[in-house]
Amino acid sequence: MAGQSRTSRSDNEPWRIGLLFSRSGIMELVETEHFRGSALAVEEINLAGGVLGRDIEPVCYDPATSPDLYRRFAERLIVEDGVSTIFGCCLSSERKAILPIVERRNALLWYPSLYEGFEYSPNVIYTGATPNQNSIQLAQYLFAHYGKSLYLVGSDYIYPRESNRVMREFVEREGGTIAAERYLPMEPGEEQLRRVVDDIRRTRPAAVFSTVVGRGSREFYRLFHAAGLDPATMPIASLTMAEGEIQAIGPELCVGHLTSAPYFSSLDTPASRRFVAAYRSRFGAGSAVTMYAEAAYFQIHLFARSLARAGSLDTQRLVDAALGLEIEAPQGAVMIDADNQHAWVRPRIGKATAEGEFAVVWEARQPIKPDPYLVNHAYDDAWTE
Known part of the structure; x- marks a missing residue:
């Protein structure tokens, strides 16, 4: 061996x-x-x-x-x-x-x-x-505070496509709707991103679930802000956007957007x-x-x-x-x-602040058992408001 x-x-x-x-x-x-x-x-x-x-x-x-x-x-x-x-x-x-x-x-x-x-x-x-430790909680938070119509946008590789599949199944099971599902190259051009932002402005979902990663994600947030879209009423909700990227984008452009993660530096x-x-x-x-x-x-x-x-x-x-x-x-x-x-791990949801950090707006009562194959379809232990 x-x-x-x-x-x-x-x-x-x-x-x-x-x-x-x-x-x-x-x-x-x-x-x-x-x-x-x-x-x-x-x-x-x-x-x-x-x-x-x-x-x-x-x-x-x-x-x-x-x-x-x-x-x-x-x-x-x-x-x-x-x-x-x-x-x-x-x-x-x-x-x-x-x-x-x-x-x-x-x-x-x-x-x-x-x-x-x-x-x-x-x-x-x-x-x-895994999805039962971040995606499910994020969807439920969005349903409770913004609405049940989500716009899915991601980079075109394994993780966004599978994450969007899980999100779509959960949203539809809970009586919500998917406004659109779009994919971008790993290094999208500004015009490709702008078309997605224009489509979001046209379809007016309750929230945007973004799995765009890398440099493209940062430009997406900038264009979203430049288009006058208000995260107070229609946030970008992400599993990947962290303090480093908020800092790179400019905290003032990200106030009100959401991330679901086990850790934020503001803890x-x-x-x-x-x-x-x-x-x-x-x-x-x-x-x-x-x-x-x-x-x-x-x-x-x-x-x-x-x-x-x-x-x-x-x-x-x-x-x-x-x-x-x-x-x-x-x-x-x-x-x-x-x-x-x-x-x-213990799921949490953070809202971006003007200081470039995340204010924790929800957290699970305790760590959640990982369920990578989503065998448990109830998730009663995953969400309490």
Whole structure:
């Protein structure tokens, strides 16, 4: 088995891991936040003495948002660099690109991004939210406060199409309507975005559910504001728009728009305050602290706890050690579900403020069990107003 030689190291050799996040390309902003959260956690663990007296040593590559580069670097990490544990990917197209390599080589991917669900691999620990931990709550909030007519717009790849399928099924089941469903290239032109904004102005939905990602998402919010559309009566509701992109767009253009996520930097808890202070101390006082940084950060700490239990980078031993493991993350209690290797997280909905943060306008009473295949159709535990 490929993992055997990599786990038989001397007692003082560092634990080598791979970091595979894009720090260039269309997802540069968000994946740099993933990278920084990971780096901060590694530094904290090493300063505290490492794991079982050994430092964590990251091997880092920049795949530049290219699935081909993701495949090439994943293969290099495992075959040439002797790394069996990889932290990486944001887009589902990136995860799907390296998943066959990770499985074939019996490596382990820790995936920190929200995603569309409908996947399970014994070689992946999923620490981002699944649709029953963000989409369902967002739809119910929109129904309660804005109305039941949604306009769906997304980038043209796996995650938006699957997320919109889930949203459409839920909306129609609840007696709502879909005003339109539109898809844009990964790097849309201004005219393509403008046509969507014009169509929104014409159809007048109660809210816009956006899964547009990358640079195109930021231009979409700017054009929405320039068209005079008012988020107080018709917000853009997203699962991906975080503080970093709000900062890049201009907070004054985003006031009133919504995001559903387990973490916002405005959370006033000791763990969140410590994380925000540490992140800004390391990366600059003006750095935006986001769900992307937080998920990448806590999963490294969760890995370190699992590694201390397992005493080895062997994939199966690490997975076994992680199952059922609970830690106090900046977002609150997080646990890896023993049934499906996804994380229990606490859903929240935030409304963008003029300060570039999110005011939490709703949160679940407790963490929600991940249901990546949406087996539970009731979701009575997912929503209370």
